[in-house]
């Protein structure tokens with residue numbers, strides 16, 4: 001399909017990215033659920049062991065540590081940051097079999113499940129815990145099988161998986177653009193999480209297009225990224241007007 | 254009963270006793286195989302690993318055992334390479350066979366455990382087919398498998414020295430010729446080992462998203478690359494000496510001259526000292542420059558059960574102390590203290606491998622994240638213990654049926 005048929009430009013004009021407004025986020029978890037369904041992320045009857053669940057979009061609870069009445073809490077949705085560090089992302093740098101690679105035309109860090117040997121080196125190298133391992137065979141209740149997304153292949157036991165910025169939606173958008181005689185390299189599309197968020201907290205688009213909402217929001221004075229000091233160069237930005245939240249975004253800020 | 258197979262002029266325990274020992278080892282190995290099959294059939298969910306601890310006991314044991322197995326390459330390097338310039342190193346001839354056998358056990362054992370460690374063992378060969386040249390793990394996969402082949406080649410002539418096999422003319426000639434060219438393999442092994450011991454160090458060192466493990470370095474190699482190679486050289490021969498001592502104790506015989514142990518003590522003690530100085534410099538630079546650059550203090554990295562005590566155990570109890578024990582003539586003269594020195598040396602390096610792979614993962618990188626603790630399950634212990642039993646099996650068989658100690662006859666008239 002269209003995924004690999006990119007044009008040749010080395011310095012691409014597309015860098016897909018995301019901005020999540022924590023001031024708007026209510027922590028409802030719709031993004032996480034939509035992601036799970038859209039990307040055929042399997043689950044088990046008992047998901048109480050949070051260190052073993054498959055989760056592409058995880059909600060973290062942040063607390064300011066103060067007592068009543070100054071107590072504050074916030075939720076922080078965390079997809080894969082699609083790290084844009086020069087040369088390599090932390091995870092793509094270490095994968096011995098090129099099963100996780102950054103598409104330099106879009107900036108999307110992808111994962112080829114059928115090539116992954118399950119060594120979990122990428123998981124260990126990712127500081128955001130954006131990757132989960134398939135500890136069990138994926139299984140869905142019979143009644144849910146008809147609801148699986150046909151464009152996304154389910155992953156098998158023994159491999160790692162993570163957020164792809166709904167790469168299949170990009171492929172569909174590119175195909176549509178081709179049919180309409182438009183430039184497939186400049187399409188805009190919306191991942192499932194951004195589509196369902198009831199408060200409109202998630203904005204997605206091309207960070208390199210100065211006119212895009214996402215590029216404008218990324219320059220907002222409220223904008224920050226997680227763990228900037230590590231120089232992983234996340235393409236996911238957060239917005240918050242609360243100083244204590246911004247402080248928790250990085251060590252020793 | 255098996256007299257015809259036992260090397261001439263040496264004594265071995267009665268076959269039934271040896272048989273019982275083998276039976277015990279085989280039982281442990283069977284337990285490990287059962288655990289291994291459970292992991293392969295049911296998946297890694299039977300282990301204590303999780304999304305935070307992607308690396309666990311398997312990796313620690315692999316890294317530890319490969320460092321301890323470094324006696325093979327480093328003794329070979331000293332004997333075949335350096336002894337031209339330092340004739341004293343010729344002494345190592347008396348223990349070199351054992352070093353090769355121990356190395357063989359360590360590497361083949363590690364490869365078997367590695368097979369369990371990856372979630373898709375059937376895709377193990379993708380490491381060669383889809384190799385990512387930037388990944389340290391790729392370097393590890395290539396060098397370790399090449400070196401395991403070199404070790405097999407080095408082991409073959411030792412096997413061919415068995416009395417019965419040696420009586421077969423073509424085998425005798427083949428074995429003899431192999432002996433002649435062994436220096437080439439020893440040097441190839443040295444070259445490969447320098448690289449894979451180093452790239453094993455590179456595995457944690459290049460993770461720039463993990464402030465505990467990440468190290469700056471030289472060109473494409475983080476400092477851990479060099480530290481791992483050096484520490485493997487410092488503990489490998491010590492491990493060989495320990496194994497030799499255990500065989501001596503069990504068989505109630507003297508197998509090598511004490512001078513060999515003393516030589517190994519001086520070499521490993523000196524290397525450990527150099528390693529400790531560099532490691533301390535590395536730790537200080539990391540604690541005072543690298544980590545603060547990431548916004549972290551030294552104390553942020555240590556919390557029970559992975560407290561500062563691990564650092565003190567690694568560098569103090571199992572670092573400075575063995576250096577003193579191995580380099581001071583008085584302590585070196587006491588058997589108890591000498592072998593305690595060897596033991597602590599090896600233990601320190603294993604703690605280092607644990608710290609760089611498992612402890613490194615306990616520390617939350619995102620400030621709002623939590624600390625995690627990892628507890629291995631029986632499915633992880635069993636294959637690791639079985640691997641040790643497998644090593645004991647190979648060493649036992651080799652000792653019984655092969656003339657691996659050239660001085661055994663003279664030392665036990």
Ligand code: SF4
Pocket residue numbers: 079080081082083089090091092109125126127128129130131162232462
């Ligand atoms: S967030 Fe983790 S998985 Fe995503 S690109 Fe960065 S290192 Fe890789």
Ligand code: SF4
Pocket residue numbers: 094095096097098099100111115116117118119120121122123159160
């Ligand atoms: S787990 Fe898969 S994707 Fe991750 S480093 Fe290993 S082979 Fe690559």
